[in-house]
Amino acid sequence: MDISRLPSFRLDGKVALVTGGSKGIGFAMACALAAHGAHVVIASRNMADLQKAAAEITGQGFSCSWVQADVTDKENVQRMVDCVIGQHGRLDILVNNAGMNIRKPLIDIEEDDWDRVLNTNLKGIFLVGQAAAKQMIKQQYGKIINISSIFGGVGMPFQTSYAASKGGINQLTKVWANELAPYNINVNAIAPAYIRTPMTSAWLQDEERYRNIVNSTMLNRVGEPEDVAGPVVFLASDAANYITGHILYVDGGWTAK
Ligand code: NDP
Secondary structure, eight states: OOGGGSOOSOOTTOEEEEETTTSHHHHHHHHHHHHTTOEEEEEESOHHHHHHHHHHHHTTTOOEEEEEOOTTOHHHHHHHHHHHHHHHSOOOEEEEOOOOOOOOOGGGOOHHHHHHHHIIIIIHHHHHHHHHHHHHHHHTOEEEEEEOOGGGTSOOTTOHHHHHHHHHHHHHHHHHHHHHGGGTEEEEEEEEOOBOSTTTTTGGGSHHHHHHHHHTOTTSSOBOGGGGHHHHHHHHSGGGTTOOSOEEEESTTGGGO
């Protein structure tokens, strides 16, 4: 075996788009992709957050730019993808990450709660994935990584809309993997358990809940955004060329318990 020709984890020359890249898990994944050589475009709604996040990455000598977009809006999404292609000529890696949660007991969920969560987490993933796939098909190359959750596979009280959206992500990941394989496009999902981010920090402040979460986790701690960095680089890289349609749990062992 010629060791120098083994597939690399490096992403030099690749162009990556990370939705929800201004904060939390998205920001950590953007940092990791940039650190491995990709030019990373981060996207979300708040411009000040985007500027700050991009400056933190470029300030450390890595390549990053930003585009403002709301993933629930089809025109915004097309403009975002057109902007990436216009500036960089291609789109190699999509990290379909933007998401939100509204945790409520089933009987208290308003129709608007359901619509907001499903529009962001499922319709948003669909719109961005569709726009990116059109470009990746032309290139005959692409890596799509959808950010799911353990709640796409396991049940938990108060997660009706969120779990429904993440279960949907798992399924569309498998459908897209089948459909896009002929074009050399790999489609996978990452399904984290609890990760400490702006989305979960208030929820994790309840001591009893926090203890229960840690007790459900083999590795005996809540995850940090950096815990998702290695998995996303792996799936984005040519080291994962023979992996598609896979849901990679990044959960400290939660779902194997
Ligand atoms: P954060 O709330 O920390 O960050 C969410 C990011 O998404 C922000 O950049 C936000 O920016 C952006 N965003 C939200 N709505 C939209 C929208 N409509 N259009 C564009 N961007 C949007 O969340 P996390 O980092 O915790 O979560 C990231 C992903 O990981 C989500 O899909 C989440 O479901 C998933 N996940 C999180 C877990 C956790 O424990 N934290 C566990 C499992 C999965 P802005 O508001 O400015 O638009």
